[in-house]
Amino acid sequence: MLKKELRVILVSLIVSFVLTVAKFSAYFMTHSVAILSDALESIINVVAGGFACYSIYLASKPKDANHPYGHGKVEFFSIGFEGAMIFIAGILILVKAAQYFLYPRDLHQIENGLWIVGVTTIANLFLGLYLVRSGKQLPSITITGNGQHIMTDVYSSTGLIIALSVIHFTGWNWLDPAVSVLMGGLILTKGYQLMRRSISGLMDETDMKIVDKIIVILSSHRRHNWIDIHNMRVQQYGNNYHIDCHVTLPYYLELTAAHDEMKYIEKLVNSEFKGSEVEFFIHMDPCIPSCCHYCLKEECAVRSHDFIGEIAWTRDNVLPNRKHG
Structure with missing residues (x-):
C-alpha cells in the first residue's frame, strides 16, 4: 500500500514540475499576469507534492x-x-494583478501562450482525475486533497x-489582470477549504x-443482544478510525459471551471499511x-416490562451519552 501511495504522489510531483516549467516559459513569452497566476499555483503543486511524499511515509x-x-494525523498537517x-499564492496573485491594473504591460505571442496553457491544462486534467480516483481507492486523504487541488487548477x-482567446481576438488587454483577480479569488477559496479540512x-x-455509515452497518446487522448503542465518538487518524461507544447488553450475559459480541461488532465494521482499519474501544453497559x-x-x-416497539438507531440517540428511550 505504501509503495503504491508513494508511486502515485511521485507521478504527481514529476508531472507538476514539468507543467510548472512550461507555464513559466509561457509567462516569459507573453508577459501575461493571468498566466503567471497559473504558474504560481503550479509551484504549490510541486511543493505540496514533496511534503505529501514525506507525510505518506510517516503516516x-x-x-x-x-x-x-499511529502517525496518521500527519496527513491533516499535509493538507493544511x-x-x-495555496492561500499565500492567492494573495500574491491578487497583489500582482493590482500592479498590472496600475501599470499595464503589453502582451506578446498570445497564440503561443494559448497552446502551452492548453496542453498543460489537458495534462493536469488527466493527472487530477488519476489522483482523485487513486485517493479514493487506497484510500488517502493526502492524495485525494492533492487531486482536488489539481482539478481546481x-x-x-x-x-x-x-480569457486569452478573447484578448487575442479583441485586443482587450485589461481582461488579463481582471481574470487574474478571479483566479486569485478561486485559489483563496480552495486554500481556505483545505485549511478548514486540516483543522x-x-x-x-x-x-x-462516517457516523451515518457506522449506524447503517450496525443497524442492518443488529443482534437481539444489542439493546442499544450510545455515546459514540469517531476519530480519524489518516486512513484509519478509532471509535469509542457504549453498548447495552443483557446484564446476565457471561463475560465470554459479552466479549464475543464486542469482537463481532469490530469485525463487522472493519469488513465494510475497505482499505482502512477501524479500532473499537467498547464499554459494555x-x-x-x-x-x-x-x-x-x-x-x-x-423481562420486567412488555415490549412496545423497536427504537431505530440515529445520530440523535447514538451520539449522546445515555441509554435510549
Missing part, C-alpha cells in the same frame, strides 16, 4: 509507545500545509484559456458521514428495567 509507520494511535501555500486554467481533522471534529420496552430479545426470563 505508514506503525504505532509505537509515543504514538499509540498545502492549503496555506484545471478549472482556473480553462477560464484562463477562454477539523486535527481538532477531531466528528465526520457525520448492563441493561436496566427501563430498557425492556424496546429490547428485541424475545426469550428473556427477567
